[in-house]
Amino acid sequence: MNPYVRDRINRKLETLSDERLYQILDYVEFLESKYAEKPAPVTNVFQKFTDGVEDTLRAGGLAAGTVVEAVGFLNKAMGVLNNVAQTTKTVATDVVSTAKTVADQIGAPPPTPPGAPPTAASGTPPGTPPSPPATPA
Incomplete structure (x- = not known):
């Protein structure tokens, strides 16, 4: 533009x-x-929601000033939710980083995400059935 x-x-x-x-x-x-x-x-889900509410209020015949105030409140709430989402992402990144650091320090294999197949570092190749327990002689 x-x-x-x-x-x-x-x-x-x-x-x-x-x-x-x-x-x-x-x-x-x-x-x-x-x-x-x-x-x-492309707008985020919060902006789409706010736009939809704004359009609905306008279609309902509310005064423009009332619509502007309502959208202002929604935008403030959207800012708070965006901050919460960003903070959550930062905390999750920090937790993963700390887990990797601790795993490196103790020599353990790095943590695998839930649902991920085991790696060769875990001691058994993927798809290998567990070995039966040893029986005393």
Whole structure:
């Protein structure tokens, strides 16, 4: 997108009410459906949910200001959920890293993910049945 045109459009949009901005959004979505040269960028599941709620509220005839407030709350919640997801990913990465470090220190084979086939490092090749227990003589 041409940054100069985008900036000019943004300057014009800043002068309009929320009601007019929703009319412009409807028109842009119409133009996109008819003339888009490339697919719209993929949004995450939280953004799709927020867009759906926004469209439903607008279709229900709520005032634009009410819709804007509701979407603002949803965006704040989306930010919190994104932070939780990122933190969870970081913690999981740290746990795996620590497990690998401990395994290296004690000379144990590295942990395998659940459902993964055993490796040669575990002592038996994959597909080998376990040996029967030894019987005393």
